[in-house]
Amino acid sequence: MDHFDYIVVGAGASGLVAAARLARGGASVRVLEAADRLGGCIHSWRPRDDFWLELGAHTAYNSYAPLLEALEDRGRLGELLLREKVGYRFVTAEGHLQSPMARLNFLEAALFLPFGLFRAKAGRSVAQWFSGLLGSGNYRRLLGPAFAAVLSQRADDFPAQWLFRKKPRMRTAPRKFTFSGGLQGLLEALVENAPFSLRTGAQVRAIQRDDSGFRVWVGETETRGKKLLLALPVDVAAALLADLYPEVARRLARFPMVASEALGVVLPAGKTALPPLAGLIGADDSFWSVVTRDPVPHASLRGYTFHFRPGILDRAGKLARIAQVLGVASSEFLHVEETVNRLPAPGVEHADLAGEALALLEREPLALVGNYLNGLSIGDCAERAVIEAERLLQLQG
Ligand SMILES: Cc1cc2nc3c(=O)[nH]c(=O)nc-3n(C[C@H](O)[C@H](O)[C@H](O)COP(=O)(O)OP(=O)(O)OC[C@H]3O[C@@H](n4cnc5c(N)ncnc54)[C@H](O)[C@@H]3O)c2cc1C
Incomplete structure (x- = not known):
């Protein structure tokens, strides 16, 4: 049986940024990951030694400051790869390429824009807010499919406040970047010679709690940690917390x-x-x-x-x-x-549910991080990861 100050479950961007922050002051941290590779939604396929292709996330921005700070701590910030400026096109059913601007009705946009800009995003869906910004025709032809391409799902019901959240930029880094070996290479750089340990092929099946902290089970092997951070897909987090934190699990289980x-x-x-x-x-x-x-x-x-x-x-x-x-x-x-x-696939109501789940855990030695709490992007995940890691570090006991 292993004992740690902190156990992190899940080695995607959320879990690794959190682990890096938790371990910075010398605490012992173990990361448990079900898959045989780290990265989760960041998956750089390497069919040849000199070639990689992203099967998941592909672009990071200099507004992902907590991610860049974790990389800076490892001395690897200089290895960012600049992404060349090339554009996006729509592709029609016949296979013709079309510029996004060709799908924009300028007159409709001009009618809506002056009033659309100043409405709050909170409580509105992407379809509601952006139809109000450029008109429903422009939303249907241009923005709806473009946002669905960004989110890899229908974007209409997604909470508007969670799409393109403004975050402070690290001005010294390129605006858009990837890393040698793809974005997975960036996460691998966080783990190489890191002050925390990662175990892959370790699918957590149960979590228990006693006076000394958490008992986390992978097969018949137990890992003990004083505090626990779950960096998991929301449905997996809901299932693992069903007995231990039923009120939290009930909210998470409502996310499709x-x-x-x-x-x-x-x-x-x-x-x-x-x-x-x-x-x-x-x-x-x-x-x-x-x-x-x-x-x-x-x-x-x-x-x-x-x-x-x-x-x-x-x-x-x-x-x-x-x-x-x-x-x-x-x-x-x-x-x-x-x-x-x-x-x-959150809707507007899930933004409130996420807030309620986080509030229920405010004084608990358990933290939730992931892409269902404030947005889907790697930057949103990294921001949440640092906030929750800091909360656990400051929690007494
Ligand atoms: C196709 C696609 C394209 C995207 N493009 C971009 C982009 O260009 N830029 C951007 O900013 N964002 C992009 N995103 C979003 C972003 O990549 C993800 O939201 C983010 O990486 C999620 O990170 P995470 O660590 O919260 O979750 P995940 O990446 O889902 O990681 C969760 C981890 O938990 C592990 N796990 C699951 N169950 C268990 C268990 N029982 N025990 C232990 N481990 C477990 C999983 O194996 C996984 O590694 C994209 C997403 C997709 C799918």
Whole structure:
């Protein structure tokens, strides 16, 4: 049996930023991760030593200051990779590319904009707030599909206050960046020679509590910690807390989850006629978005990850649609990889539920962090992770 000051469950961005902060002052910290790799939604697939492609998150910004500060503590801030400026296009059912501006009705936007800007986002959904900003036609044609591409799910009911939350920037870092080996490389840099320990392949199945703290079970192995931080998908956190903190678990269990099916392909450069692009937005298509490797170009390869809506196409159907959009035969694909990403799908009411769950834990030695508490982005997760780590550090006992 192992004893630690803190146990962190989940080694995605939330868990690793929290662990780094908890361990900074010398406390002992163990991170337990179910998968065989760290990263969660940050998943840099590496089919060759010299090539990676993002199957999950792809872009980080200098407004993700708590993430950058954790990297700075490890002396690795200098390894950020700049993302080249390439744009996004819509792709029509026939496979034609269309600039986002071509879908904007300027007259409608001009009518709404002067009044739309000054309304509060709290209590409004993305569809309500942004339809008020640019008009419902512009929302339907342009913003709705663009936001669905960002969130890998229908964006209409998402709380407006959780999308593009303003955060202070670290001005010395590039505005948009990734890392050597992809964003997963950035998280790996947080773990290398870190003052905390990480165990992968460790799926937590139960949590108990006694006078000395928490007892966390992986199979038949127990890990003990005085304080506990859960950095898990919301449905997993709800299940693990059902007996111990039923009032909190009841609130978390009300968050729906969605899946999006990622399929990445790598092909020789020069095979597709697509211009360099950061990504594609699918409007009424089988996919929400396509993310490319073009912002960090490779000399001889190009890579595309299609984020498909769940349950529409099988693997053969996905490969056929990808080949159609890229304008190549699928026999040109050198490497192919599939994964499923799971995300919370909050509506406006879930912002209140998240606040209630956090309030219930205000004086408890248990903290919740993750992408269901104040927004979905890595920056939102990192911000929450630092707030909760600081709260646990200051809690007496
Ligand atoms: C396709 C996609 C694209 C995205 N693009 C961007 C982007 O470009 N920029 C951006 O800022 N954000 C982006 N996001 C959002 C962002 O990546 C995520 O919201 C964020 O990384 C979530 O981090 P997390 O640590 O809270 O959760 P997760 O990444 O979900 O991590 C939770 C971890 O808990 C582990 N776990 C689960 N159950 C157990 C258990 N029982 N025991 C132990 N461990 C367990 C999981 O294996 C996982 O590693 C994207 C998300 C997706 C899916």
